[in-house]
Amino acid sequence: MIRHQYGIDVEQFDALLADQGGVCGCCKEPEPEDRGGRKTWWVIDHDHTTHEIRGVLCNHCNTGLGQFKDDPARLQAGIYYLTSENRLINHVIPTGKGKRRSPSPAQLTPLGARIRKR
Numbered sequence: 001m002i003r004h005q006y007g008i009d010v011e012q013f014d015a016l017l018a019d020q021g022g023v024c025g026c027c028k029e030p031e032p033e034d035r036g037g038r039k040t041w042w043v044i045d046h047d048h049t050t051h052e053i054r055g056v057l058c059n060h061c062n063t064g065l066g067q068f069k070d071d072p073a074r075l076q077a078g079i080y081y082l083t084s085e086n087r088l089i090n091h092v093i094p095t096g097k098g099k100r101r102s103p104s105p106a107q108l109t110p111l112g113a114r115i116r117k118r
Contacts (some may be wrong), residue, residue, distance in 0.1 A: 005044075
């Protein structure tokens with residue numbers, strides 16, 4: 001299967017993985033295993049335009065990169081979002097009946113604005 005899709009055989013795949021130290025090329029985790037109840041496995045990562053093999057990833061990292069469309073600018077924007085003090089605070093508003101609901105966009109406050117008000 002990998003020969004048909006990527007033009008390499010199992011020995012070449014093993015060598016590629018060994019060149020990466022036997023870990024995912026992205027998260028650097030060792031042999032994929034059951035993480036949080038989800039099965040994971042090794043995936044050959046490739047450039048979707050040139051079809052050139054970039055390395056071996058766990059399927060979690062491969063899927064994550066795919067969700068960002070392999071676009072470094074989108075990944076940088078995601079990193080900024082995760083580390084920025086300007087993102088919205090995600091909190092739950094009690095309804096008074098023992099139930100909780102997510103806030104509407106109007107009820108969310110940018111964290112940076114909240115900090116500046118103090």
